[in-house]
Amino acid sequence: MRTVRVLTAALLAGAAALTVAGTAAADTPSASPGPTSSGKADSAPTEAGTSFRTATPLRPGQRATAGASTGDYLYWVLPVDAQQRVTVKATVTLPETASRHGAATWQLDVYDGLRRRQACTYGTQARAAAKEAPSVELSCTLRTVRAGAEPWANDPLPGSYYVRLTVLDLPEEDLGLPVRAAVEATVAETGGAHAVDGALAAPLVPATVTGSLREPEDGWSGGWWSDRWLWTAAGGVLGALAGIFGYSLTRGAGRPSRVPPGA
Template identity: 80%
Template sequence: MRTVRRLTAGLLAAGAALAVAGTAAGTASADTPSPSASATTGGAGATAAPTEAGTSFRTATPFRPGQKATAGASSGDYLYWVLPVDAQQRVTVKAAVTLPESAARHGASTWQIDVYDGLRRRQACTYGTQTRAAAKEAASVALSCTLRTVRSGAEAWANDPLPGSYYVRLTVVNAPEEDLGLPVRVAVEADVHESGGAHAVDGALSAPIVPATVTGALSEPEDGWSGGWWSDRWIWTAAGGVLGALAGIYGYGLTRGAGRPTRVPPRA
């Protein structure tokens, strides 16, 4: 019985340690931005943020999370950028448009930001202001779009966001015809956050969805594709196994103790 108690105490300590580690890891992964979100903003190996935009999916300008891509354009142009997003990451894309002087404009305008995955499927925004109207007197307009957490795999019929390239498209969708062609300045950036094991799924793509037109031009995430394969689900699974073993040993000890015959003291 002493052996059972010692083993039980050891398993209890191990289970408690794993549970604490799982809680700490889950909190850190959920609240801490992806390393790729800050590693590209400075340092010797950092790349400069782009200062132009593409005009189609094929000519989309690559940028990385944490960078602010800028460009000069004309009102009415379709502007495209592309960035890498990995599994278990949730991305928020933001855009700011500096409008021409109000004296040169003839009325209000409406701007819109859209995000497409590597298969050019438009991904829905879970929240954010994807479309916004700017009054004639407005100096600028800001938009944002937060996507669903990227999954490592999905059914063929599903429209789930998958790891790979994500295209950002910005354009004006409604404006007076006389205002089309006026110069504007735009800035686009993306924030990526790790979602942790709460969004982990079984199975994964054999490779991220990166079209051939951007392969080589699009930098992969700082820790590589599927760098977030580790999740706190591993820790919780191990903790569950330890606690299950503990319950089995404890139950065995109770059963063995209950099965022993009761010793009756001898009569005087």
């Protein structure tokens, strides 16, 4: 039984070490954008593209701004990796009330590297702003990006994601009025709950943006850690403990009982 206790204590200590290591790895925040070759940190974009091909690169966590005319299509592009869930928020500062002729409906769309429009799981993707409204706010949270998918599926895959902001409906007289747009994208790590076997050979990053779109801080699918490691280690420890406990029971049951002297 002493051997059993020693083995049990060793296994529990190993499990605790794995748990601490896993928690530390999972809780480590992502590295902030590092300095560029000029020695300065990446600055947030102050303009937007007008098509997929001219989309302005945007890093997660940055707040991009742009001045435009009502009716323009505004495009940004950002990298999103597997097991990440992106939320895009946009604020449009509208023209002066005196220069407007009625309400306007604005919409925020997100497309993947294949230019497939991705559905929002929640958020206000389109909103009508009254004539007196000073601004309009929109948001879209996508499904968690998967490492791989079936050819027929429309699952979000690692690569570039395009953000498009535009007005859908407004009085014709209001076309061309100046507006100010602000867009911000945040990325949340979802962990091993969304991990799948297999992965893309390469992220969906079109050649038109490869030179300007930087990859995630730890590379494409570069994060080795997943909370599945904890579940696997815990399962192994519990299995070992169950085996040791069963062995101790069978060993104790197989011992012959001692007969008292003189019986």
